[in-house]
Amino acid sequence: MSTVSLAPGSLHGAPAKQSYIRRLRAGDAVTHTVTLLCASSILLVTALLVIYMWNGSALPRQKFGFGFITSSTWDAGKGQFGALPFAFGTAVTAIVALLISVPLGLGAAIFLAELAPRKLSNYMTFLIELLAAVPSVIYGVLGISLVVPVLQSSIVPFLKKTLGFLPIFSGPFYGVSIFSACIVLSVMIVPFIVSVSREVLMAVPTDQREAALALGSTRWETTWKAVLPYARRGIYGSVFLALARALGETMAVTMVIGNSPKIAHSLLAPGYTIASVIANEFTEATGDLYLQSLIELGLVLFALTMVINAIAQLLVLSTGARLEK
Amino acid sequence: MTGLDARRKATNALMLSLTGICTILVASVLFIILGYLAFNGARYLSLDFFTKLPVPVGEMGGGMANAIVGSGKLLLLALSIGVPIGFFGGIYLAEFSHGTFPFIIRYTTDLLNGVPSIVIGIFAYAMVVHPMGHFSTLAGGVALGVMMIPIALRTTEEFLHGVPQSLREGGLALGASKSRTIFTVVVPAALDGIVSGMMLDLARVAGETAPLLFTALGNPFWSKGWMEPTSALPMMIFTYGISPYEDWHKQAWAAGFVLLSFVLLVNIIARTFISRLRTVY
Numbered sequence: 001m002s003t004v005s006l007a008p009g010s011l012h013g014a015p016a017k018q019s020y021i022r023r024l025r026a027g028d029a030v031t032h033t034v035t036l037l038c039a040s041s042i043l044l045v046t047a048l049l050v051i052y053m054w055n056g057s058a059l060p061r062q063k064f065g066f067g068f069i070t071s072s073t074w075d076a077g078k079g080q081f082g083a084l085p086f087a088f089g090t091a092v093t094a095i096v097a098l099l100i101s102v103p104l105g106l107g108a109a110i111f112l113a114e115l116a117p118r119k120l121s122n123y124m125t126f127l128i129e130l131l132a133a134v135p136s137v138i139y140g141v142l143g144i145s146l147v148v149p150v151l152q153s154s155i156v157p158f159l160k161k162t163l164g165f166l167p168i169f170s171g172p173f174y175g176v177s178i179f180s181a182c183i184v185l186s187v188m189i190v191p192f193i194v195s196v197s198r199e200v201l202m203a204v205p206t207d208q209r210e211a212a213l214a215l216g217s218t219r220w221e222t223t224w225k226a227v228l229p230y231a232r233r234g235i236y237g238s239v240f241l242a243l244a245r246a247l248g249e250t251m252a253v254t255m256v257i258g259n260s261p262k263i264a265h266s267l268l269a270p271g272y273t274i275a276s277v278i279a280n281e282f283t284e285a286t287g288d289l290y291l292q293s294l295i296e297l298g299l300v301l302f303a304l305t306m307v308i309n310a311i312a313q314l315l316v317l318s319t320g321a322r323l324e325k
Numbered sequence: 326m327t328g329l330d331a332r333r334k335a336t337n338a339l340m341l342s343l344t345g346i347c348t349i350l351v352a353s354v355l356f357i358i359l360g361y362l363a364f365n366g367a368r369y370l371s372l373d374f375f376t377k378l379p380v381p382v383g384e385m386g387g388g389m390a391n392a393i394v395g396s397g398k399l400l401l402l403a404l405s406i407g408v409p410i411g412f413f414g415g416i417y418l419a420e421f422s423h424g425t426f427p428f429i430i431r432y433t434t435d436l437l438n439g440v441p442s443i444v445i446g447i448f449a450y451a452m453v454v455h456p457m458g459h460f461s462t463l464a465g466g467v468a469l470g471v472m473m474i475p476i477a478l479r480t481t482e483e484f485l486h487g488v489p490q491s492l493r494e495g496g497l498a499l500g501a502s503k504s505r506t507i508f509t510v511v512v513p514a515a516l517d518g519i520v521s522g523m524m525l526d527l528a529r530v531a532g533e534t535a536p537l538l539f540t541a542l543g544n545p546f547w548s549k550g551w552m553e554p555t556s557a558l559p560m561m562i563f564t565y566g567i568s569p570y571e572d573w574h575k576q577a578w579a580a581g582f583v584l585l586s587f588v589l590l591v592n593i594i595a596r597t598f599i600s601r602l603r604t605v606y
Binding site: 025279 | 584
């Protein structure tokens with residue numbers, strides 16, 4: 001807003017012109033302020049979210065303290081609220097889903113970035129990214145009517161016969177279970193791993209590959225020893241990103257996990273996650289303590305995903321590849 | 326030595342074909358989903374689905390007309406909240422910003438984008454449902470609108486960055502003010518991309534269920550105005566999908582088919598458009 005830059009106008013003393021320019025500048029100031037306010041609304045929303053959830057969970061924080069996270073009793077009738085079964089279910093489903101989807105997604109990313117012709121690669125990536133657009137509730141319906149019956153009729157009997165001695169595959173299987181949730185989740189997060197890892201792999205300089213090939217490496221050795229280590233951070237980033245998605249995933253998991261707040265040692269038993277319990281019980285929560293306990297669960301989930309996403313963003317940014325939205 | 330070479334070659338062939346199998350596995354999931362939904366959903370789709378209200382369990386027929394209108398109203402609200410804020414915010418990041426403040430905004434935007442949708446639901450509950458004392462279309466629209474902001478903002482910024490600097494200089498050299506240049510030269514140049522990005526954003530929230538559960542709540546009847554609870558397609562899919570009734574499952578399939586067709590169609594159109602734009606720049 002300095003008048004120094006308006007020197008030519010003021011020199012000739014043309015007040016009409018000067019005020020016109022000033023008005024133009026005022027227009028700039030308005031645009032600047034309006035757009036700044038809109039951009040800052042992001043900070044406002046985030047701040048309000050934290051403030052509300054912190055204040056909104058005052059009761060259980062006072063009453064249970066850290067016991068909220070370590071207690072495994074969730075009994076609305078007795079006014080006892082412990083988050084452990086939900087934290088356990090959330091962690092187990094997310095980790096097992098990652099164990100399935102990371103090798104699968106990374107394999108696909110390697111194929112798409114290193115082997116496939118550019119055109120085929122773009123086409124396949126397009127299809128895989130469409131998978132990420134399928135609404136969660138549709139995965140849920142398919143989980144109920146496709147994944148659960150298939151697991152029940154063939155996969156789980158086979159697992160019990162071959163790996164039944166392992167405690168994680170013991171006990172009866174009723175269809176809805178932690179295992180079903182893991183399968184559905186793994187399908188849902190695979191597109192994120194593929195698309196981010198592919199970007200990261202494609203950002204690896206060609207020199208890196210040529211050097212390894214020139215030393216006599218096979219294509220696979222080049223990928224495994226020269227390309228993957230170079231892209232390490234970005235791949236970790238894609239895994240963290242997928243982890244955050246898995247932790248916060250609500251509808252599909254709610255529909256297939258069985259919604260039972262117990263800590264089971266078997267994957268075949270029903271379970272519960274933080275996001276599902278909020279989805280199921282929020283509207284039914286009677287009494288402040290109950291509602292506030294659910295809000296505190298939301299706060300835990302929020303903090304967890306924020307931290308994991310922050311790490312993921314930094315990892316991917318540090319490799320120089322831009323995050324696909 | 327030849328034995329070692331043979332083993333290296335075998336490993337090479339094995340691992341490379343495994344990566345191909347991974348790709349086929351992942352991509353085939355899309356076709357399974359599409360095929361299964363098209364097979365089950367299209368069968369149960371009828372004109373009634375689009376024109377009639379849901380009927381109680383046991384009665385035959387009925388549709389989800391109220392849920393379709395409800396989804397439309399929710400998306401309209403979401404658009405009118407998410408698009409302006411995201412659009413102007415994106416202009417700020419692309420045209421006015423320098424220093425660490427925009428970095429903070431960019432970073433927070435990406436983090437907010439990663440916040441689970443159920444948590445955004447709690448936010449809308451706190452901001453709208455709690456003060457008003459009842460569930461409403463408005464609250465659901467606010468939840469979806471807030472979810473739209475991060476992507477709307479980042480897409481606007483991205484496509485504005487794609488506009489060549491010379492266009493800005495040309496506008497300024499003709500004596501236009503900065504804001505005039507932005508709105509008459511820079512934004513029109515990037516508009517195609519911005520609109521496509523907003524469409525993708527809209528398609529994403531169109532399928533959201535979790536943030537609506539305790540904001541829009543659901544409603545078996547027509548919802549009048551903006552202050553009553555309303556139903557929405559994704560919520561109907563959820564309620565009907567987990568119900569024990571065969572009739573309701575059929576309705577859920579039909580609804581799933583309609584929702585998925587909408588979401589995928591918008592995605593395919595917008596993404597094709599964007600990829601064509603990217604090759605131009």
